Amino acid sequence: xxxxxxxxxxxxxxxxxxxxxxxxxxxxxxxxxxxxxxxxxxxxxxxxxxxxxxxxxxxxxxxxxxxxxxxxxxxxxxxxxxxxxxxxxxxxxxxxxxxxxxxxxxxxxxxxxxxxxxxxxxxxxxxxxxxxxxxxxxxxxxxxxxxxxxxxxxxxxxxxxxxxxxxxxxxxxxxxxxxxxxxxxxxxxxxxxxxxxxxxxxxxxxxxxxxxxxxxxxxxxxxxxxxxxxxxxxxxxxxxxxxxxxxxxxxxxxxxxxxxxxxxxxxxxxxxxxxxxxxxxxxxxxxxxxxxxxxx
Amino acid sequence: xxxxxxxxxxxxxxxxxxxxxxxxxxxxxxxxxxxxxxxxxxxxxxxxxxxxxxxxxxxxxxxxxxxxxxxxxxxxxxxxxxxxxxxxxxxxxxxxxxxxxxxxxxxxxxxxxxxxxxxxxxxxxxxxxxxxxxxxxxxxxxxxxxxxxxxxxxxxxxxxxxxxxxxxxxxxxxxxxxxxxxxxxxxxxxxxxxxxxxxxxxxxxxxxxxxxxxxxxxxxxxxxxxxxxxxxxxxxxxxxxxxxxxxxxxxxxxxxxxxxxxxxxxxxxxxxxxxxxxxxxxxxxxxxxxxxxxxxxxxxxxxxxxxxxxxxx
Numbered sequence: 001x002x003x004x005x006x007x008x009x010x011x012x013x014x015x016x017x018x019x020x021x022x023x024x025x026x027x028x029x030x031x032x033x034x035x036x037x038x039x040x041x042x043x044x045x046x047x048x049x050x051x052x053x054x055x056x057x058x059x060x061x062x063x064x065x066x067x068x069x070x071x072x073x074x075x076x077x078x079x080x081x082x083x084x085x086x087x088x089x090x091x092x093x094x095x096x097x098x099x100x101x102x103x104x105x106x107x108x109x110x111x112x113x114x115x116x117x118x119x120x121x122x123x124x125x126x127x128x129x130x131x132x133x134x135x136x137x138x139x140x141x142x143x144x145x146x147x148x149x150x151x152x153x154x155x156x157x158x159x160x161x162x163x164x165x166x167x168x169x170x171x172x173x174x175x176x177x178x179x180x181x182x183x184x185x186x187x188x189x190x191x192x193x194x195x196x197x198x199x200x201x202x203x204x205x206x207x208x209x210x211x212x213x214x215x216x217x218x219x220x221x222x223x224x225x226x227x228x229x230x231x232x233x234x235x236x237x238x239x240x241x242x243x244x245x246x247x248x249x250x251x252x253x254x255x256x257x258x259x260x261x262x263x264x265x266x267x268x269x270x271x272x273x274x275x276x277x278x279x280x281x282x283x284x285x286x287x288x289x290x291x292x293x294x295x296x
Numbered sequence: 297x298x299x300x301x302x303x304x305x306x307x308x309x310x311x312x313x314x315x316x317x318x319x320x321x322x323x324x325x326x327x328x329x330x331x332x333x334x335x336x337x338x339x340x341x342x343x344x345x346x347x348x349x350x351x352x353x354x355x356x357x358x359x360x361x362x363x364x365x366x367x368x369x370x371x372x373x374x375x376x377x378x379x380x381x382x383x384x385x386x387x388x389x390x391x392x393x394x395x396x397x398x399x400x401x402x403x404x405x406x407x408x409x410x411x412x413x414x415x416x417x418x419x420x421x422x423x424x425x426x427x428x429x430x431x432x433x434x435x436x437x438x439x440x441x442x443x444x445x446x447x448x449x450x451x452x453x454x455x456x457x458x459x460x461x462x463x464x465x466x467x468x469x470x471x472x473x474x475x476x477x478x479x480x481x482x483x484x485x486x487x488x489x490x491x492x493x494x495x496x497x498x499x500x501x502x503x504x505x506x507x508x509x510x511x512x513x514x515x516x517x518x519x520x521x522x523x524x525x526x527x528x529x530x531x532x533x534x535x536x537x538x539x540x541x542x543x544x545x546x547x548x549x550x551x552x553x554x555x556x557x558x559x560x561x562x563x564x565x566x567x568x569x570x571x572x573x574x575x576x577x578x579x580x581x582x583x584x585x586x587x588x589x590x591x592x593x594x595x596x597x598x599x600x601x602x603x604x605x606x607x608x609x
Contacts, residue, residue, distance in 0.1 A: 139313055139316045139320065144543060144584050144585075146550050146562075146565075150566075234443075238554075240570075254443065268447050269447075272444035272447070275440075275441060279438050280435055280436055
């Protein structure tokens with residue numbers, strides 16, 4: 001238990017927006033909560049529809065090159081203009097949602113499952129098992145995720161699947177720490193002791209009694225982790241390392257647009273705005289989950 | 297425990313963790329599908345040439361022998377020889393690391409300045425529009441990839457207003473400060489959000505304490521109240537957050553360098569990755585891990601000096 005009641009000197013999991021300990025909102029009127037959630041879910045819905053119905057919604061083929069129409073300014077025929085190969089920017093962004101969103105969700109959910117499993121086992125089992133896993137998590141956390149991603153991609157080779165696996169390996173630690181910490185607190189509580197006294201086996205106690213109590217925390221973090229995964233995927237695409245061209249991907253679109261910053265700045269700006277708005281949607285969802293937990 | 301013994305214990309922990317990282321890197325990079333000879337020579341190489349290169353690099357020795365000689369080298373400061381530059385990795389790092397460090401420290405300082413101002417402004421105006429606006433920043437900031445923010449800043453300040461250089465590193469202190477300003481700001485926009493949020497909460501807690509009430513009763517107000525009474529007490533708890541932030545900051549700095557064409561280890565690791573320069577990639581990874589570990593130690597010790605209630609374990 002000593003890790004739970006530490007003096008703030010132990011390394012803590014890196015939280016993004018959703019820091020459970022400090023609720024930004026105990027002082028906010030409760031009506032804001034539902035508004036936040038509604039807007040957040042609304043934004044996410046638009047992106048999901050965009051990704052699923054890409055062939056229907058996109059005005060053009062994202063890969064079709066029309067060299068005579070290269071670098072057309074935004075207008076009625078091309079709402080966000082065209083790139084240097086005459087490809088429609090809006091269509092590429094819409095198809096990019098498929099690529100980036102799928103990979104990010106796959107990576108975040110994979111990391112969540114792996115981290116939750118490891119965190120549950122480490123926190124509940126304790127002993128040498130816990131010590132070994134905690135040391136591994138410590139070690140993973142001091143390697144900047146960017147260089148670790150590069151090392152993993154060297155080993156796994158190029159491609160979307162490698163990217164998702166590499167992201168899972170770099171992202172699970174945050175979940176592992178989060179869950180382990182909560183399980184350490186829960187383990188000593190009466191209802192868990194009662195369940196164990198009633199003769200329930202470890203798997204059952206973990207799944208039926210411990211897991212439901214940490215679920216909301218995990219979901220809160222998961223929403224912001226999807227944003228971190230999208231940022232990572234787009235960053236690698238920007239550096240030409242991640243998902244390879246000609247596939248429409250937000251990061252590589254921003255990179256390709258950089259050659260035309262002085263004349264056609266929107267080539268880089270537009271895909272970025274889509275990333276930021278998606279991040280906003282997920283942050284709103286994550287935040288309102290967080291508030292509900294505090295309010296309960 | 298005395299502070300010195302604590303530092304000794306933590307340094308031992310640093311060494312052990314780095315050893316773990318080096319083992320992990322060694323195992324990962326030795327599970328590459330191709331040998332260094334194949335990677336360096338490319339597809340046109342004859343098998344004899346590949347064997348010869350692998351022999352020169354010692355890659356044909358047993359793994360245990362290779363790892364022990366790698367480890368012995370590490371303790372002597374030898375990180376291997378870069379395939380790309382044909383020079384010792386430690387020499388390459390000696391050139392590139394200062395650039396990254398300058399940027400990281402610049403970003404951290406800017407980060408703290410921005411967070412302290414915003415958090416104070418928000419907390420002193422609790423639940424007013426300005427507070428809501430400041431608290432909304434992280435929601436937008438979280439989705440801003442550093443390379444995109446950097447690009448936008450370049451468009452505004454370098455292409456549009458032409459007040460700052462569009463990339464590269466200028467010489468001299470002023471040149472450094474000018475050319476690293478946008479990269480540092482890029483980091484700050486993302487990272488200061490987390491710090492602001494935590495600091496605001498901390499200030500709100502301090503505001504409710506008795507010593508603030510008594511300071512107010514004595515007539516202390518405004519700027520003096522904030523700087524002399526509130527901030528010194530509110531900042532200390534957020535120091536523990538800084539060590540967590542620093543790891544993320546380093547990661548972000550590495551990506552930001554590529555956007556602004558800065559010759560630091562971030563741009564270097566990308567180039568090394570593209571040509572399978574394994575010694576350089578693992579050297580950079582190991583050095584950044586060491587950097588983060590030492591920074592964490594430094595911040596923890598600083599924390600205990602500033603807040604005597606913290607016991608070091």
